[in-house]
Amino acid sequence: MSESDNAREPLEWRLRAIVGEGNVLVDEPMSEHTTFKVGGPADLYVIPEDFDEVREVLLACDEAGVARFVLGRGSDLLVSDEGFRGVIVAVGDGLMGVAVDGTEMTCQAGVDLREASEMACELGLSGLEFACGIPGSVGGACxxxxGAYGGCVADALKCVRVLMPDGSQETLGVDELDLGYRRSRVAADGLVVLSATFDLEKGDPEKIRATMDDLTRQREEKQPLELPSAGSTFKRPEGHFAGKLIMDADLQGFQVGGAAVSRKHAGFVVNVGGATAADVHAVIEHVQDEVERQFGVRLEPEVRFLG
Structure with a gap:
């Protein structure tokens, strides 16, 4: 038995005691939990169902000295083919509660952002229309x-309930989160989102639906939604658009194995069938190198790498 196995076994039983037997999976393939549909196995895949369980799971991992990663919907994540040697804490599978108080809607971290947008529409609440096609969790979105189509989470957010690095829970207002383009204090300080409260406005459900339908139509026309991907692969470089740089570099259709730059939208790297994480990574690196060589701009991935 390896040293990692020796560390894992007592932790595995402690985690089962916290979240229940059925909520701890061993050697779980991460290809089942990422929108790229690639990735090797995680040693342990744990599904906490309330805030206390999240805190206890993270504490148990830290006390055991075992790496852990908090997972939402896996929509911006590339997990290596070797997988993850540690514990995946899958809040996207467990924290699913929603509460509405007037024009405020509070969603636990695992709620799908698209579903939150749909619920707001049904309730005649405006402010989350931009999110109707974003394939991520509320926690990941914070x-x-x-953001998309001129809107972002910062525009609609009132506050978040977070787990601090010391294990305490705090509610932070939107002005305390340092929200900018694809950045937040949550990421910078290693906080874990437990829930988010959106401050919405009363609106006409038919008008809200019309806006969402129009955004959905635009997405379907312009984006390769029929293929697995992590959405926009690169952040927007200052003064440029990533997709245009990639297109101008004549990289649309560039392919390694089962991964390719989409011919429909150059800003997307897609799994055209049977891709490995190594294939995806190779395409991303080639795009970065070629765009930098031709235009002097180094594209920064929006995708996060794990394992």
């Missing part, structure tokens, strides 16, 4: 200040 982590990276997700």
């Amino acid at each position: 982590f990276m200040n997700a």
Whole structure:
């Protein structure tokens, strides 16, 4: 038995005691939990179902000296083919509660952002229309200040409930989160989002739906939604658009194995069938190198790498 196995076994039983037998999976393939549909196994995949369980799971991992990663919907994540030697804490599978108080909607971290947008529409609440096609969790959206089509989480957010590095819970107002383009204090300070409260406005459900339908149509026309991807692969470089730089570099269609730069939208690296994480990584690196060589701009991935 390896040293990692010796560390894992007592932790595995402690985690089962915290979240229940059925909520701890061993050697779980991460290809089942990322929108790229690639990635090797995680040693342990743990599904906490309330805030206390999240805190206890993270504490148990830290006390055991075992690496852990908090996972939402896996929509901005590339997990290596070797997988993750540690514990995946899958809040996207467990923290699913939603509460509405007037024009405020509080979603636990695992709620799908698209579903939150749909619920707001059904309730006649405006402010989350931009999120109707963003394939991530509420927690992940706060982590990276997700946005699209002129709107972002910062525009609609009132506050977040977070787990601090010391294990305490705090509620932080939107002005305390340092939200900017694909950045937040949540990411910078290693906070864990437990829930988010959105401050919305009363609106006409039909008008809200019309806006969402229009944004959905634009997405379907312009983005390769029919293929697995992590959405926009690169952040927007200052003064440029990543997709245009990639297109101007004549990289649309560039392919390694089962991964390719989309011919429909150059800003997307897609899994065209049977891609490995190594294939995806190779395409990303080639795009970065070629765009930098031709235009002097180094593209920064929006995708996060794990393992």
